[in-house]
Amino acid sequence: MLDKILRFIIIVLSVIAGLMMTDRIIPLLAPWVSEEFFSVGIFGITVATIFSFVGGGLIGGFIGFIISPFLLNSLWQFTYWVEARLNRMPVNDVLAGALGLSIGLIISNLLGSAFLPIPFVGRYIPIVLSIILGYLGLNIAIRKREELFSFCSTIPWLNKDKGKEANKPANMYQYKILDTSVIIDGRIADICQTGFIEGTLLIPRFVLAELQHIADSSDLLKRNRGRRGLDILNRIQKELGMYVQIDNHDFDDIAEVDAKLVKLGQQIKGKLVTNDYNLNKVAELQGVPVLNINDLANAVKPVVLPGEEMIVHVVKDGKEFGQGVAYLDDGTMIVVDGGKRHIGETIGVMVTSVLQTAAGRMIFAKPKAI
Template identity: 35%
Template sequence: MLLTALRLLYILAASGATAVFVNSLSVSEPGLMNQHPFVTWLVVTVLMASVVLIDLVIRRKRIEDISAVYFGVLVGSLLSYLLLQALSPFVVDLGWRGLVEIIVPLALVYVSVSFLLQTKGEYRFIIPYVEFSRELKGGRPLVIDDSALIDGRIAGLAEAGLADTMLVVPDFVINAVQTVADSPEKTRRARGRRGLDMLQKLRDLPGNHVRVEATGEELTGQAAEHRLLTIADEIGGRLVTNDQNLARAASARGVGSVNLNVVANALKPRHLPGDQFSLKIQKRGEAPGQGVGYLDDGTMVVCEEAAPKQGHEVLVEVTSVLQNNSGRMIFSKLAV
């Protein structure tokens, strides 16, 4: 509302200032503006209004882009002034001064702005020698990829308060989940819809800290994995994923990552050798005589000499535990 009022005030001020200028012109003097004051007022007002139109068309503005243009103009203007001062003794004698004074500023300003726009990710100009860090709630922001969004466990972590920080979802991740949700295959369609439901659930949580990150033009055409790592690196965040290879790529680039499978394994109840618990034997194992059952969290338990007990609940004793990033497997025997 305040921005709309500012735009209207700008147009009115520009129109009024132009009207005052036109009224100060003398009709008796030669010149296009003097002879056609209304046309002059109309053209200038339209030009001023076009500035507001450009502001409305470019909805997403990035501070690094604006600062790059701003400092590009300043640096280009300074270089132009210095170069013109150096060339003035030569161009005056040749009669090219007017042409040089037009070409040099335009060329140097363009080169400066273009250079800073292409390298803003490395220099991050906002104020010379000073860079402000973004104020984000909690710790480092978490960048969520499509596998983590479809998995849905991130919503449970956020609901439990374990992800009390900014959750960043890039726009191309939402597009990828939407594509899965529109798949003709029933299973994929269900997974995609679950991912969209998880995103809505994250947004509905109290103290909503979900932000959809628009992809800049400089990332268009790059692989989704590369774009995820670039965004996480730019905002100083960590990547949340279920893809172990992507987590390794993040580690290689020095980007922090959170593997939900590792988190889930860390939260599972610990069973040490000698612990006893009840287990329903659901099927036979690969080795002769082995029976296989599952805990409530999905952990597979292999029990020796339990194949005859298939379909029954037995008391087992833990003998060893195999733990890796893919999951955990418990080996046991029938308790005496």
């Protein structure tokens, strides 16, 4: 139905264009046409006028009828292309772009009116200015969107409810940005299941692309890790009921995924969830809050104090002479002084000291005296 209406409008416009063109062409034929053609008519209407209405209208309408399917096809393709681009753009980019485009067109209209009195080119200069300034306004506003919205937040009448919002929890709107390592690790799903993570989990599209690249790798180990990460995301979204949002921000001028994550955290004021030690340090240096899964795991390990006794199974020898190594159920390494001779045995030990490192907790012990 809409296609028929648009096609009818195109034909009507073509008829009008044909009438206007014929009205312009007929005077040019005067030297080769008799004067009766321009003077004799019916009911005061000259032959030229009749010819203009009938001939020009029919020709214009026929041309419009022929080209309307092609124009409609091109129109719909352009509409779908614009819609696809807008769907991939965040709302902030769309709003900033619309504002920048409006400002650019307003400025071009004000400047263009000054050129109208110029002969010949005066009427075309406003069109050129509209295209140039509209394009510049659109691009500059999108690139400077964060500064633009920050400026708007300083205007008092736009922030009347700021005091009310301040009473709400600060983490209510804060995104938790997941990186590739923490998705593949899988422990984030167990943490979500316990309810310790709340709010929106944000998955940047470039992280998904890296995850898909790993899942398509020719290396079996990498491929299994990538598929595990995709399964973890599916479990978090469907089984655990967490709200997972795909973010379309991308930074073409930044090549590394870790740098993109830090930049995204700075822009949206979100927290970065990772277990990558280096990314953790870089993010903290640039002011991005980090939730490190390894730090959480170390924090919830059982507290062991010097002097406590425990039963361990010595599995291998240590780095130093005579040392043996055992492990707790949570993976904590226990270095047993003089435990080399007890490899393969389950013995009682007494804790002598506990060392907390960035990699985890290490316990030093010695065999319990019998």
